Amino acid sequence: MDRQQKGQVQAVLFDFDGTLSTLRSGxxxxxxxxxxxxxxxxxxxxxxxxxxxxxxxxxxxxxxxxxxxxxxxxxxxxxxxxxxxxxxxxxxxxxxxxxxxxxxxxxxxxxxxxxEGKLAPSGFLIRGSVELLEALHSRGIPMYIASGTDHPDVVNEAEVLGVRNYFASIAGAPPGRADCSKEKVIADLLAQPDFGGEGLAVIGDGKVEIRLAKENGALALGLASDENAREGLNPVKVNRLQAAGADQIAGDFSDLNMWLKWLGL
Incomplete structure (x- = not known):
């Protein structure tokens, strides 16, 4: 815990469900x-x-x-x-x-x-999500999504929530195949010449992406979201993310300055 980013991150990889979106909450x-x-x-x-x-x-x-x-x-x-x-x-x-x-x-x-406009996207996004995405976008930080949900569904849900255009690429599970998209996306990012493991930050609410981040030398930021409230800490997720070795943990993105500090920005 409490690892400090050395310089600013070069890219940020987000999990989707429970990290940005609560469309699949429950x-x-x-x-x-x-x-x-x-x-x-x-x-x-x-x-x-x-x-x-x-x-x-x-x-x-x-x-x-x-x-x-x-x-x-x-x-x-x-x-x-x-x-x-x-x-x-x-x-x-x-x-x-x-x-x-x-x-x-x-x-x-x-x-x-x-x-149909009966519901607003803000009702299904973790608090502060758009503000963080906008802040990273304005600083030229490339962002990616990796998810265990089927790829067409992740793309569609990111679009309907109005956040798809923030991301350089979105990788969900390939339909009909058991490829593990999270491992592949992280490996591909680490292979890029512009940054090594320390230039990549991974943000997620599950132990899989946190473990992968730690194994690959990336900054591992846990999002222990309460998906019903869309803000605040879920103690079950806190325990899970601590056990996975998250460098920092928050319940939402409402403290933008804190997140930017964690990211070295």
């Missing part, structure tokens, strides 16, 4: 019931079995936050097979399709309301 409440339903099948669980299964699912979702969805569905497929309660086992991609269908019911309603 995804855990979609994933957990799906996992429980698929693992249990038609079995009538005892109180003890149900409690233990829910604890296992919650723990897995917490520790896997930030990875590509398909890898979470691979875990589900494996657990359905191992548990043996549900004889009807789907493939990881079939589980992902079902999860996306359920999640997007809510997300697409929000997007439609945004497009």
């Amino acid at each position: 995804w855990e409440e979609t994933m957990a019931p799906l996992f429980k339903e698929m693992i249990a099948g038609s079995r009538q669980l005892s109180v003890e079995e149900e409690a233990e299964l829910e604890r296992e699912i919650d723990a897995y979702i917490d520790q896997s936050t930030g990875i590509q969805t398909i890898f979470q569905m691979r875990w589900l497929e494996q657990r359905v097979r191992e548990q043996g309660w549900n004889p009807h086992v789907l493939s990881d991609w079939e589980y992902k399709a079902e999860y996306n269908n359920r999640l997007l019911l809510k997300v697409n309603e929000r997007i439609a309301d945004l497009r």
Whole structure:
């Protein structure tokens, strides 16, 4: 913690969901019931079995936050097979399709309301997001998005929230492929001749991007966002980001001067 940036950063990589956008807020409440339903099948669980299964699912979702969805569905497929309660086992991609269908019911309603002007983008952006993006843009700092959400969805959601044009590129999960976009984007940025690891800052709310930043010598800034309030600290995320080794942690971007100082600007 408390690493100080040596000189100004040369580029900033953002996670998207939970870091800038709250359009998908509540995804855990979609994933957990799906996992429980698929693992249990038609079995009538005892109180003890149900409690233990829910604890296992919650723990897995917490520790896997930030990875590509398909890898979470691979875990589900494996657990359905191992548990043996549900004889009807789907493939990881079939589980992902079902999860996306359920999640997007809510997300697409929000997007439609945004497009029709019934809702404002500010209602789905972490507090201070646009001000930080504008400050970085005005200073000529290139910005990127890397996300475990499907690429077309990330691009569409960045557009509907009015932030797409701030980014030099957006990399989401390739549809139908299990490439890990976050690793690739960070590796590609580090390979550019204009800056080394110390010139790159990674900002995210999940341990995956924080771990990758630390492994590659980049500045790791944790965003422990309360996605419902869109401001303030979420203690669960604080613990997760501390464990991942974040250099600094905040709950939102409202203190612009603090963020610029962290970035050496």
